[in-house]
Amino acid sequence: MLSEGKEELIKNFKLRNIEVEFFERLDQASDRIKKLIGLECTVGVGNSKTLKEMKISEKLRERGNKVYDKTLGKTREEVRELKRQSLLTDWYITGSNAISIEGHIVNIDHSGNRVAAMIYGPDKVIVVVGENKICNTLEDAKNRARNIAAPLNAKRAGYNPPCVELSRCVDCKSSERVCFNDVTIEGQYKKDRMRLFIVSEDIGF
Numbered sequence: 001m002l003s004e005g006k007e008e009l010i011k012n013f014k015l016r017n018i019e020v021e022f023f024e025r026l027d028q029a030s031d032r033i034k035k036l037i038g039l040e041c042t043v044g045v046g047n048s049k050t051l052k053e054m055k056i057s058e059k060l061r062e063r064g065n066k067v068y069d070k071t072l073g074k075t076r077e078e079v080r081e082l083k084r085q086s087l088l089t090d091w092y093i094t095g096s097n098a099i100s101i102e103g104h105i106v107n108i109d110h111s112g113n114r115v116a117a118m119i120y121g122p123d124k125v126i127v128v129v130g131e132n133k134i135c136n137t138l139e140d141a142k143n144r145a146r147n148i149a150a151p152l153n154a155k156r157a158g159y160n161p162p163c164v165e166l167s168r169c170v171d172c173k174s175s176e177r178v179c180f181n182d183v184t185i186e187g188q189y190k191k192d193r194m195r196l197f198i199v200s201e202d203i204g205f
């Protein structure tokens, strides 16, 4: 990313009470997360290809953190409980579908547990995205979320809304829809609650 755009992005997020940190590689972001989160803390982890690549749930669990990651649930009840418990954790770690240089974090979500935790509940939130998620404007970020992220996420999760075949959103009303929740984080009322980690790699959708 050009340094001008980087400065602009950092400034715009700061105005919205979100601190930005840049990393060259995913493992550096992972080390930073481990440093920030105390061993005694509970951690919720959102379903994200980026976080799966980072293996952050496994790393935190191995060193003793209590981790609530729905993807580690074995039964429907366990998954539901992990989703619920993750809403009351000390920290929540999640990916996102797009961010804008103007300072937005744009998310599409199926059941809504991930965006719920981003908005309220966990004391602190870390959002991890690859550089490929950076868009210039809010409009570009929304387009990315609907036309790039949604079809790929739907395919990954085994759903088949129209965008999977068309590779673009047609604002469907399908029962297979993956974007029942379309949420833009505009900022934080509380300083230091949310951090955005941007990794200089193409990761996730």
Ligand code: SF4
Residues within 6 Å of the ligand: 146, 147, 150, 151, 161, 162, 163, 164, 168, 169, 170, 171, 172, 173, 174, 176, 177, 178, 179
């Ligand atoms: S509204 Fe339907 S077509 Fe559009 S992104 Fe969502 S699931 Fe895909």
